[in-house]
Amino acid sequence: MRLSRERAPCQGRPGKFFPAIKTTVSQAIDKRPTRIKIPDDSPETICTVTSSIHSYDVLLQTDFPDLELYASGKVRDLYLVGNDHLLFVATDRISAFDYVLATGIPQKGRVLTQLSLFWFDFLKDVVPNHLATADVHKYPAELQKHAAQLRGRSMLVVKADMITIECVARGYLSGSGWKEYKSSGTVCGIKLPAGLKESDKLPEPIFTPATKATSGHDENISFDRMVELAGAELSEQLRDLTLRIYQTAADYAETRGIIIADTKFEFGRTAGGLVLADEVLTPDSSRFWPKDKYKAGGPQDSFDKQYVRDYLEAIKWNKQPPAPGLPPEVAARTSEKYVEAYTQLTGHPLPA
Ligand code: Q0N
Numbered sequence: 001m002r003l004s005r006e007r008a009p010c011q012g013r014p015g016k017f018f019p020a021i022k023t024t025v026s027q028a029i030d031k032r033p034t035r036i037k038i039p040d041d042s043p044e045t046i047c048t049v050t051s052s053i054h055s056y057d058v059l060l061q062t063d064f065p066d067l068e069l070y071a072s073g074k075v076r077d078l079y080l081v082g083n084d085h086l087l088f089v090a091t092d093r094i095s096a097f098d099y100v101l102a103t104g105i106p107q108k109g110r111v112l113t114q115l116s117l118f119w120f121d122f123l124k125d126v127v128p129n130h131l132a133t134a135d136v137h138k139y140p141a142e143l144q145k146h147a148a149q150l151r152g153r154s155m156l157v158v159k160a161d162m163i164t165i166e167c168v169a170r171g172y173l174s175g176s177g178w179k180e181y182k183s184s185g186t187v188c189g190i191k192l193p194a195g196l197k198e199s200d201k202l203p204e205p206i207f208t209p210a211t212k213a214t215s216g217h218d219e220n221i222s223f224d225r226m227v228e229l230a231g232a233e234l235s236e237q238l239r240d241l242t243l244r245i246y247q248t249a250a251d252y253a254e255t256r257g258i259i260i261a262d263t264k265f266e267f268g269r270t271a272g273g274l275v276l277a278d279e280v281l282t283p284d285s286s287r288f289w290p291k292d293k294y295k296a297g298g299p300q301d302s303f304d305k306q307y308v309r310d311y312l313e314a315i316k317w318n319k320q321p322p323a324p325g326l327p328p329e330v331a332a333r334t335s336e337k338y339v340e341a342y343t344q345l346t347g348h349p350l351p352a
Contacts, residue, residue: 058104102325109153111338116279129276130157160268169246172261189222207239261287
């Protein structure tokens with residue numbers, strides 16, 4: 001699976017243009033050699049690069065043998081950096097129906113990271129966050145050799161004492177919320193008006209905490225249960241913050257034509273107090289619905305993963321491991337949807 005990149009046989013100034021970087025390419029969309037013309041100040045040389053860092057490279061697995069892995073999820077890997085920081089890396093892995101697929105999605109890690117950075121900045125007056133810097137040049141010296149692998153898809157974050165309760169805000173009735181409502185008229189024990197339809201907008205956003213069950217699945221809990229686990233003061237603080245953050249982001253997103261139906265936050269404690277951690281308000285942590293296609297009364301298409309789900313249903317995967325791979329066109333169209341989510345929300349192209 002792993003290929004180490006070789007320095008291109010190239011005259012001129014190979015050290016500058018083609019640093020010998022060992023990184024992980026688990027999947028390359030296009031492995032045709034690239035012809036590169038060396039810029040002005042070099043001898044007129046054309047050289048063939050058999051492998052280089054390009055945006056179509058997909059990172060399925062981080063590869064930092066010299067760093068200590070601190071935690072890792074379906075999509076993100078965290079490494080310890082010194083005593084007080086973590087390197088937070090978004091890979092291009094994608095999960096569907098609870099499994100990570102064999103194929104990565106080009107640009108996905110960059111979209112998740114750049115969107116989180118956008119929101120951290122947008123929300124900075126509402127909530128402090130764990131970001132130290134995402135400028136690779138400002139990372140500690142020990143990380144510089146990995147710069148090419150980290151650029152655009154990573155953040156250096158402050159290590160926090162994580163609060164193990166997932167803080168979910170819901171503005172619409174979907175997913176596990178809809179399931180519970182159908183059977184009991186409540187969501188996380190909150191009584192809702194009768195007669196709501198799937199994907200309906202709620203009278204007002206609600207806070208629906210969850211814990212990671214031993215199965216690895218999230219288990220919705222009532223606010224009272226959260227108070228038993230975390231105490232009343234912290235629970236109220238997290239509830240109020242979660243709803244304030246959601247409201248601020250959802251109001252903005254709506255002006256950009258995107259409904260944020262629900263979203264999950266994780267918080268931690270640092271020396272400086274409570275901070276918003278993890279990645280925030282990405283398609284992986286939220287339900288994004290295009291506003292112009294919204295219609296209550298049934299499930300909404302997923303903004304980002306619809307082609308993936310449709311494909312997996314079409315091939316009748318039994319949803320048991322090993323998870324299949326995706327045809328290149330499904331991966332490519334999905335990539336476009338992730339990039340579109342960034343562009344539509346921010347109004348800017350994804351940074352190069
Ligand atoms: C941390 N998680 C769960 C990987 C991420 N700033 C922090 N300090 C200490 N620990 C963490 C953070 C952050 N963020 C958070 N694990 C460690 C989030 N996971 C979910 C799965 O993917």
